[in-house]
Amino acid sequence: MRAFLAIAAxxxxxxxxxxxxxxxxxxxxxxxxxxxxxxxxxxxxCRDSGFQVAVAVVDRSGNAMVLLRDRYAGPxxxxxxxxxxxxxxxxxxxxxxxxxxxxxxxxxxxxRNLPRVVAIGGGMIIxxxxxxxGGIGVSGAPGPDKDEVxxxxxxxxxxDLLEF
Numbered sequence: 040m041r042a043f044l045a046i047a048a049x050x051x052x053x054x055x056x057x058x059x060x061x062x063x064x065x066x067x068x069x070x071x072x073x074x075x076x077x078x079x080x081x082x083x084x085c086r087d088s089g090f091q092v093a094v095a096v097v098d099r100s101g102n103a104m105v106l107l108r109d110r111y112a113g114p115x116x117x118x119x120x121x122x123x124x125x126x127x128x129x130x131x132x133x134x135x136x137x138x139x140x141x142x143x144x145x146x147x148x149x150x151r152n153l154p155r156v157v158a159i160g161g162g163m164i165i166x167x168x169x170x171x172x173g174g175i176g177v178s179g180a181p182g183p184d185k186d187e188v189x190x191x192x193x194x195x196x197x198x199d200l201l202e203f
Contacts (some may be wrong), residue, residue, distance in 0.1 A: 069173035074104040076152030081193030082107050095120040101128045116179040123162030123176030134162030161186025167201025
């Protein structure tokens with residue numbers, strides 16, 4: 040009986056130690072400077088293509104970090120770009136992919152009705168070292184596929200900074 044109690048006490052102690060190790064965690068998130076660099080690169084790509092857009096970058100939790108809007112971009116583009124970046128981060132996928140998965144009649148179509156969700160191409164997750172570190176959204180190009188090209192240019196501009 041004593042041996043059983045001793046083993047049980049050791050098991051409880053080991054479990055408590057394991058729990059204390061998991062009481063906190065660390066994660067990586069995109070820095071403000073890196074977010075700005077991504078937004079500027081995405082904006083430049085769209086400008087070079089003749090598009091007036093807004094670009095938003097959010098951290099891994101979906102909090103806005105950077106918003107750039109070209110002077111002739113429509114008034115809706117700021118909110119839409121931010122919504123695309125937020126949606127990509129929160130659903131851990133590109134908004135083009137989410138748009139496809141949530142078409143009317145599909146099992147996940149109700150996702151489009153959730154607050155803040157923007158299921159239109161142009162929102163991308165930003166990863167570094169195999170971890171989600173942020174998201175980028177672009178709005179205002181003539182089509183979500185072109186928004187996505189600009190968002191990808193923003194990500195490409197910071198890829199070397201995110202490999203850790």
